[in-house]
Amino acid sequence: MALRCDLIIRDATLIDGTGAPRRRGDIGVKGDRIAAIGDLSGMSADREVMAEGHVVAPGFIDAHTHDDQAVLCGPACMLCKTSQGVTTVVVGNCGISLSPVPMAERPPAPLDSVAELSFWNFDSFAAYAERLRTEPSAVNTLALIGHMSLRVGAMGRELDRPATDKEAERMRKQLAQSLAEGAAGLSTGLFYPPSKHAPTDEVIAVAEALREHKGLYVTHMRDEADHVLDSIEETLKIGEAVGAPVIISHHKCAQPENHGRSVQTLPLIEEYAAKYPVAFDMYPYTASSTSLAARKPRPDVPVTVATSVPHPEMAGRELKDIAAEWGVGLEEAAQRLLPAGAVFHNMSEEDVRRIMSHRLSMIGSDGGPLAKHPHPRLWGTFPRVLGLYSRELGLFDLETAVHKMTGRTAQVFGIEDRGVLKEGAFADLVLFDAGTVRDRATFTEPKQPADGIVETWVNGQSVYTHAAGASDTPAGRLLQRAA
Known part of the structure; x- marks a missing residue:
């Protein structure tokens, strides 16, 4: 008896997320998994979608977000991501996470930009994880623990100094507990005032918890401008000291006097990557966005x-x-x-293209979902890479573009059975028109869904169609890093 699927997408151009060449075929889904790939003409399904040659790819993984609150606000709140084909988000970046430290008053910037005060009520990562499990989002979530949040918990508002040994130990223990409860790693934001007075030794002392739990070290470095090379050196020193894989967040060379310095930063990162696990994410814009302060x-x-x-x-x-x-x-x-x-217009297009095309890069939006007038990267990052940089500018082929958003990201973060099209993998999928996909979000009109994203599925369930918009399907899950 032939296998019957819940969903078959027929006559698709399959780009599998590994960087391998595209091929034509069908893909069948049963439950939350990919059941079959190839010629499925002998199979039937409860729902059949005629792709007519449009691309089916693994759902995109947003390597860098501040969706910590947004994923708690119901499926419709993630339209900015599902309309781009994003099926998994990484939260807790730049040293900022909603757990494991509750806040009784508005936290200092930039923590205040990630969540409203009423959401700062999680006294453990387990509590945050339970909320995600009982009230799922439309997308999957992988979560980091923020050093800045830990610092406020251990030091209160007295943040303009190094932590004492006792305070650093408290942070380490909280991080260790959070990792045991399913968090994927530690993030830092050493550029920002609440953490800029933390010396390297403090970060290493806190990050020691990563060793036992095989967590990641993810960082908004201390300086992305004049001292960017020194910051890369510090970042790798921290990772090596605690035996943790390193991810440099939104790699850039900021401010006009540093334009072009990616010709220095990328070889330095390459040098370390030859002997140690190092990666970086980036977004396809020449403007950054953060606290005005x-x-x-x-x-x-x-x-x-x-x-x-x-x-x-x-x-x-x-x-x-x-x-x-x-x-x-x-x-x-x-x-x-x-x-x-x-939004600060402080980068060069030359650096953006050089960093994006580098083999170690991943794509992350770094969007601000609470902003009244957000940076367009919140709604446009992934279709912008596909449409502008791959199709129109030819920076790399479509297979490479998809790889940087899927298989590459899943491998770096240790996300099993996602980011690739293969039998048995989870059915996180996006169907898009390679000829028309493009970002519509602009700096003047930033909240615009993309063109060319036909449909998005998370764990086998449809969460977005271009025709109808976001569904109310809470298909997402909390993900854990595979050590």
Whole structure:
């Protein structure tokens, strides 16, 4: 008796996520797994989708997000991701995680940009994990623990100094417990004020918990501008000291005076990668986005306000225009807008392309889902790579583009049976039109779903169609890293 599937996608161009050449065929799904691939003309299914040559690929894995709150807010809250074909998100980046430290008052920036105060109520990673299990998202979630969050828990608001040995030990124990409960690793944000006074030795002392639990070390480095090379050296020193694989977050060379320095940073990373597990993620834009307080404004770096607590009406406006309207300088205008988030146009296209095309790169959006006027990467990252950089600019072929969003990311993060099309793998899938897929989100209109993403499935369930938008299907799961 022939196998009957729940879903068969027929006559598809199959790009399997490994970087291997595309092939034409069918793919069958039963339950939450891929049941068969190839010529399935002898099989039937409860639902059959005629792909007509459109691409079926593994669902995209967003290597770097701040979706910590968004994944707790119901399936519809993840439309910004499912409409791009994203089926798994990595949360807890840049040293910021909703667990294991509850907050009784608004936390310091940039922690305040990731979640509203009512969501800072998880006193353990187990509590956060249980919430995800009982109220699933539309997408799968892999979670990191943030050093910045641990620091606030151990040190309160006295963050402008190194931690004592006792405080570092408290952080290490909390991290160890979180890893035992299913967290995938430690993230740091050494660039930001709550963590910038943490010396390398403090980070190593906390990160020692990674050794026993085989966790990852993921970092927004101390400096992505003038001292970017020193920061790479520090990052690798920390990873090697505790025996943890290293992931450099949103690798860039920031500020005009550092444009072009990827010709220095990439060989240095390559040198380490030859002897140690090292990877990096990046996003396909020349503008970054973070707390407005994170960088001193300067005339040669245009800044757009993403959100402002005291002046929400200023979201989407240029800082220089606000300053002129108020009759003050850039710094004074920025101070008046705080707490606030902003978009900084501080990178070069040449560096973006060089970093993206490097063999060690992965794709991550680093979007801000709470921002009133977010960076367009929240809605546009993955179709932008497929449409602009692969199809239009020819930076790399489509198989390579998909690999950087799927199989490569799954391998780096230790996500088993996802990121590839193979029999027995989980049915996280995206169907897209390779000829029309493109980002529509812009800096002026950032909340725009992409063109060309036909349908997205998570664990075998449809969570998005271009025709109908997001479904209310809570198909996502909490994932754990395979050591």
